[in-house]
Amino acid sequence: MDDLSISSEELTKNIADHVPLLLFDLRLRDDFEESHVEGSVHAVCDTDAKEKIMPNIPKDTKIVLISEPDDFSKEIAEMMVSFGLDAHYLQGGFSSWSGKTVKGRTGKTISPDALYENLDDVFLLDVRNADEFSEYKIPGSVNIPLNAIFDTKTLEQIPKDKEIVTICPHGNRAMVANFALEQAGISSKTLEGGLAGWNQVLKPVTVVDGPTKVIQVQKIGKGCLSYIVVSNGDAIVIDPLYPFEKYSDVAKEHGFKITRVFDTHQHADHVSAARNLAKHANAKLYFSKYEGYEVDANFVGDDDEISFGNATLKIIHTPGHTPGSLSYLVDDKFVFTGDILFVESIGRPDLRDQAEEFAEKLYATLHDKLLSLSEQCLVFPTHHGEGVLDTDGAFYSTIEKSKKLPWLDLAKQEFINKVVAITVPRPMNYRKIIAINKGEVPLNITEIPDLEIGPNRCAVDSS
Incomplete structure (x- = not known):
């Protein structure tokens, strides 16, 4: 094989002569952010890169790889x-580089939070393959796969009057797309962390503003919902999400104190922040006594009651999605149903591989416990599906509306047969997420964005 090396001097000249280059820095991200060649981007050579990026780069595009030492890049x-x-x-x-270096992340990026604040002003260009795009996406984004970005005719679809933000799972493909767009004279930015980073954006929405306040904290990229419930300055948090610091920020902003943290069940689609939030806020931690947790907590069950401020939380054992799922009824006005009852559907019973047994419990939970509550009781689930319409920016329902959901008018056996027959892909990484949430394996917080990437898939599709 020919000598593939390029000297620091030659690379400096290429850059000065504006030779079209893709500069990939393969070092650890921390090392890259400390110092890197100006114009280079951090890249990870993984399966995604080999299968989704390399085949789509034009053969005449010059690529220069940087590592330290140079054996890996070679x-x-x-x-x-x-x-x-x-x-x-x-x-x-990298240590041989004698040209200009810069610190921090690659310049042409936009953070997930900044993107959320400016969604109406940008053109979202998703460069994943069509099959990936159909699985989940940022609403309003347009799919042009990476291999088509290098086609000048395709570029005619991209507007000239909006800022362009390129999107992929982690940012690697999007960065290559930026290169192609730049060669065509189109300025663009990459979404930092890609869709994995987008899934970590939390948005608080006040749903009920009365003596008992309910704030819904939404993980907008994932469809996950969590809650801060406040009475007389005393706050509880239900099903908290990462980054958990958001809840303390909201508490500080509104002037209340988080004293208790609850999970409704062992989640399968996202990592629970309950333990870390409770520790951070010096709050009491509550888990279901029916779930077999391997952590230190206060374990609660059916008919237990806990007071906070001037309010009372009653615990209802609501199995069906998991064996130990709990719902939390606050002052007979609000019920927090976890993954049992959603705005648009009901919880799936198959994630613990006992679909028929759990479907029978799900039927009993719905008809004997939840649907027997007051019809005016507000229903606050832990997820919403793609395309579900919000109510004034939040996702909730009532028991009255829930009674009209598909299949809830069926006889028991017909209900079980239909629910068990549904085959829906399971949440990505769900077994590891369950093990982390149960306390069986330790959590590396840096893994959370990758573990949580993808749709939540916790509801039965009754369409």
Whole structure:
């Protein structure tokens, strides 16, 4: 194989001569952010890169890889050449670079929070493959797969009067798309952390503003919902999400104190922040006594009552989605149903591989416990599905409306047969997430965005 190395001097000249280059820095992100070659981007050479990026880069595009030392970048360059790409590596690694360096992240990015605040002003360009896009997406985004971005005719679909934000799972493909757009004279930014980062944006919405206040905290990219319930300055949090610091920020802003933290069940689609939030807020932690947790907490069950402020929370054992699922009834006015009862559907019973047994329990829970509550009782679930319309920015229902959901008018056996027959893909990484939430395996917080990527998939699809 030909010598694929490129010296610091030669690379400096290429940059000065504006040679079209893709500069991939393969070092750890922390090292990259401390110092990197100006114009380079942090990249990870993983399965996604090999399968979704390399085949879509034009063969005449010059690629320079940077590592420290240079043995890893040499290895990857040789692999890329085997794909037919024009790949090279910086001889001597990053430490040999004598040109300009910069700190921080790559310049042409936008944070997930900043994107959320400016959604109406940008054109969201999702460069994943069509099958990935159909699975889940940011509402309003347009799909143009990476391999089509290099086609000048395709670029005619991109508006000239809006800021362009490119999107992919983690940012690698989006960054390559930025390169293609730049070559065509189109300025764009990449969503930091990709869809994995987008899934970590939390938005608080006040739903009930009375003697007992209910604030719904939404994980907007995932469809997850959590709650802060406040009475006389005393706050409880139900099903908290990461980043858990958001709840303390809201408490500080509104002038109340978080004293208790609850989970409704062992979640399968997202990592519970209950333990870390309780520790951070010096609050009491409550879990279901029916779920077999392997952590220190206060374990509660059916008919237990807990007072906070001037309000009372009553615990209802509501199995069916999991064996130990709990619902929390506050002053007979609000019921927090976890993954048992949603705005648009009901919880799926198959995630613990006992679908028929759990479906029978689900039927009993719905008809004997939840639907027998006051019809005016507000229903606050822990998820909403894609396309579900909000009510004044929040997702909730009433028992009266819930009684009209599909299948709830069926006889018991017909209900069980229909629910068990539904086959829906399970949440990504659900087994590991359950194990983390149960306390069986330790949590590495840096893994959360990747663990939670994808749709929540906790409801029965009765459409």
